[in-house]
Amino acid sequence: MSAIENTVENLRETFRRDQVWPFLAPTQTKVNVDNQMILYVEGLNLSFDGFKALNNLNLYVNDGELRCLIGANGAGKTTLMDVITGKTQCDSGTVFFGQNHNLLNKDEAEIAQLGIGRKFQKPTVFEEQTVFDNLELSLKTDKGVLPTLFSRLTPTQIDRIDEVLKIIGLAKHRFMLAGALSHGQKQWLEIGMLLAADPRLLLIDEPVAGMTPQETEKTAELLTSLAGERTVIVVEHDMEFVRSIARTVTVLHQGSVLAEGTMDQIQSNKDVIEVYLGEEAGESEVGEDAVEGENA
Amino acid sequence: MTRLTEWFSAGRSSGKHTLPFVVILLVVSLLASGANLLLPEDSALYVSTYTITLLGKYLCYAMLALAVDIIWGYCGILSLGHGAFFALGGYAMGMYLMRQIGDRGVYGDPLLPDFMVFLDWKELPWFWLGMDNFGFAMLMAVVVPGLLAFVFGWLAFRSRVTGVYLSIMTQALTYALLLAFFRNEMGFGGNNGLTDFKEILGFDLQADSTRVSLFMITAFLLAVLFVVSQRILSSRFGKVVLAIRDAEARSRFIGYRTDRYKVWLFVYSAVIAGIAGALYVPQVGIINPGEFSPINSIEMVIWVAVGGRGTLIGAVIGAILVNYAKTRFTAILPDAWLFALGAMFVLVTLYLPKGLMGLYAQMMAKRRPRILEESAVKESATKESEV
Numbered sequence: 267m268s269a270i271e272n273t274v275e276n277l278r279e280t281f282r283r284d285q286v287w288p289f290l291a292p293t294q295t296k297v298n299v300d301n302q303m304i305l306y307v308e309g310l311n312l313s314f315d316g317f318k319a320l321n322n323l324n325l326y327v328n329d330g331e332l333r334c335l336i337g338a339n340g341a342g343k344t345t346l347m348d349v350i351t352g353k354t355q356c357d358s359g360t361v362f363f364g365q366n367h368n369l370l371n372k373d374e375a376e377i378a379q380l381g382i383g384r385k386f387q388k389p390t391v392f393e394e395q396t397v398f399d400n401l402e403l404s405l406k407t408d409k410g411v412l413p414t415l416f417s418r419l420t421p422t423q424i425d426r427i428d429e430v431l432k433i434i435g436l437a438k439h440r441f442m443l444a445g446a447l448s449h450g451q452k453q454w455l456e457i458g459m460l461l462a463a464d465p466r467l468l469l470i471d472e473p474v475a476g477m478t479p480q481e482t483e484k485t486a487e488l489l490t491s492l493a494g495e496r497t498v499i500v501v502e503h504d505m506e507f508v509r510s511i512a513r514t515v516t517v518l519h520q521g522s523v524l525a526e527g528t529m530d531q532i533q534s535n536k537d538v539i540e541v542y543l544g545e546e547a548g549e550s551e552v553g554e555d556a557v558e559g560e561n562a
Numbered sequence: 563m564t565r566l567t568e569w570f571s572a573g574r575s576s577g578k579h580t581l582p583f584v585v586i587l588l589v590v591s592l593l594a595s596g597a598n599l600l601l602p603e604d605s606a607l608y609v610s611t612y613t614i615t616l617l618g619k620y621l622c623y624a625m626l627a628l629a630v631d632i633i634w635g636y637c638g639i640l641s642l643g644h645g646a647f648f649a650l651g652g653y654a655m656g657m658y659l660m661r662q663i664g665d666r667g668v669y670g671d672p673l674l675p676d677f678m679v680f681l682d683w684k685e686l687p688w689f690w691l692g693m694d695n696f697g698f699a700m701l702m703a704v705v706v707p708g709l710l711a712f713v714f715g716w717l718a719f720r721s722r723v724t725g726v727y728l729s730i731m732t733q734a735l736t737y738a739l740l741l742a743f744f745r746n747e748m749g750f751g752g753n754n755g756l757t758d759f760k761e762i763l764g765f766d767l768q769a770d771s772t773r774v775s776l777f778m779i780t781a782f783l784l785a786v787l788f789v790v791s792q793r794i795l796s797s798r799f800g801k802v803v804l805a806i807r808d809a810e811a812r813s814r815f816i817g818y819r820t821d822r823y824k825v826w827l828f829v830y831s832a833v834i835a836g837i838a839g840a841l842y843v844p845q846v847g848i849i850n851p852g853e854f855s856p857i858n859s860i861e862m863v864i865w866v867a868v869g870g871r872g873t874l875i876g877a878v879i880g881a882i883l884v885n886y887a888k889t890r891f892t893a894i895l896p897d898a899w900l901f902a903l904g905a906m907f908v909l910v911t912l913y914l915p916k917g918l919m920g921l922y923a924q925m926m927a928k929r930r931p932r933i934l935e936e937s938a939v940k941e942s943a944t945k946e947s948e949v
Binding site for chain 1: 798799801805811820823
């Protein structure tokens with residue numbers, strides 16, 4: 267008797283209308299940035315065949331910050347981005363997006379859907395498709411197979427694409443094949459694709475490589491305007507460019523953080539001068555000093 | 563009507579050829595069928611049943627080329643094993659036709675096909691059960707290739723196997739099936755395959771009307787699959803597929819699970835190949851393990867390359883032209899055909915990387931500016947005369 271009553275009670279509980287069954291509840295929760303921190307990278311280690319690409323790397327990025335990463339070739343900048351975006355598995359360490367999303371157990375697509383956009387070193391756009399299509403593909407939508415098959419562009423989405431086209435200055439070229447764009451325009455299109463996805467965190471690898479001075483200036487303006495609303499991490503070799511946009515700079519060296527601070531602090535930092543800026547500052551007297559610095 | 567044309571042409575790049583293609587395909591097939599059934603045999607315009615069957619065969623190959631093009635031309639997955647899906651679809655149809663023979667076989671067994679009696683089998687293997695039902699057999703012609711493609715694709719694409727390695731694996735897949743189907747113990751007629759079919763759905767397979775109907779059904783299904791594929795490939799799904807072909811990593815980083823897209827496209831393509839196989843078997847009257855041979859699968863790729871990959875219409879034209887050439891060539895110089903095929907592939911790769919459709923597009927592009935120039939000249943001339 268009571269067993270039946272229990273079952274009925276359980277059933278009633280199961281079908282209560284004011285609740286959502288756990289398996290139907292949306293699994294993607296919002297990124298928790300209560301501590302004003304959007305990215306926590308702690309104790310990251312990664313080695314390729316004995317070469318330590320990342321060596322106990324710690325990095326914290328505030329929400330809405332514009333952060334520049336600099337460092338010599340092989341310092342681990344791109345590898346760090348690979349780990350954050352799920353392209354490469356690290357050996358040990360943790361990477362959290364907000365307080366609640368562990369990025370290490372997610373794949374590239376899931377990380378992208380969480381709102382982390384990435385721009386590659388070499389501009390990669392879909393060359394055989396129009397600028398407009400490139401942006402359409404990048405929109406923040408349901409990226410599943412079936413929803414994509416039956417999706418149609420909504421007026422809001424078209425407006426969004428138009429808006430992005432205006433920002434990146436390609437409004438006139440919207441129906442041009444992306445492959446026909448100039449190098450600088452491709453860089454811009456790729457940034458535009460990031461914008462169309464409306465990400466929380468943008469990882470931008472060498473945005474001004476191969477750009478003319480005017481284009482570089484415009485890019486600097488764009489990136490600065492993005493910060494605040496979004497968090498931007500820029501990897502760049504061009505020190506002029508970094509100086510023009512940076513508020514906080516992190517210097518990587520041999521897979522770990524060497525120094526962090528404003529550009530002025532960095533430039534007067536002894537370690538940094540020794541291993542990185544030293545090479546550029548004292549170009550004439552490079553030679554042995556720099557090599558020793560590298561080995562140290 | 564305008565909505566219909568809109569729906570057909572879908573407004574995007576290669577979509578503008580869809581409506582003319584469908585119309586031409588259906589009109590030509592109807593004319594050929596009419597010429598066979600309605601005209602007397604001594605008429606100059608009479609189309610022989612042999613030709614009808616040949617055309618039907620070409621259309622099956624065209625459908626198969628469509629399947630190969632969808633994954634190779636649009637998604638960059640070079641499958642050298644599509645013959646496997648084609649043959650599986652064919653075997654499903656063959657099994658149905660075998661069961662239809664009933665007691666009219668050489669041994670007159672009401673239940674067992676001849677080869678089973680010959681092998682001294684006492685009862686029908688479990689996978690032959692239900693194949694006497696046409697609906698079920700057709701379902702299997704679609705489901706079996708689809709399922710195989712799903713399992714294969716799921717394993718391969720999830721492990722991110724791409725390029726040459728994938729091609730070799732597909733080749734191995736079809737070769738493995740070839741060896742398996744050669745074995746008598748498999749229960750598919752061993753190296754003789756399935757043949758000696760009598761009728762389909764009660765219609766005599768040798769009758770002109772049945773042949774013409776099969777041909778018309780093939781033409782109609784080809785048109786339907788063509789339009790559906792065109793629609794799929796011009797949807798956002800199709801754009802994602804192109805994106806995967808050109809920059810897979812990029813597509814992943816904007817949030818698409820590329821492996822799932824590839825798996826489903828692969829399954830779709832395999833299903834088309836299965837349908838093509840099922841239509842092929844009643845028209846040629848036999849299915850044997852030879853259809854699994856890797857060379858067949860490579861030939862399909864050549865059809866698509868000749869026609870122009872990345873355009874559905876190119877695949878269809880390529881399949882029809884190459885097979886027509888094959889028919890003519892093997893009649894004149896049977897032993898030289900493979901050399902001709904190889905030469906064709908080399909020439910197309912070197913001089914026509916985009917195939918015949920690419921050549922056509924090039925010619926159109928050359929003509930267009932000239933027309934523009936001419937009109938510009940005319941305009942300026944009229945302006946001058948006005949002045």
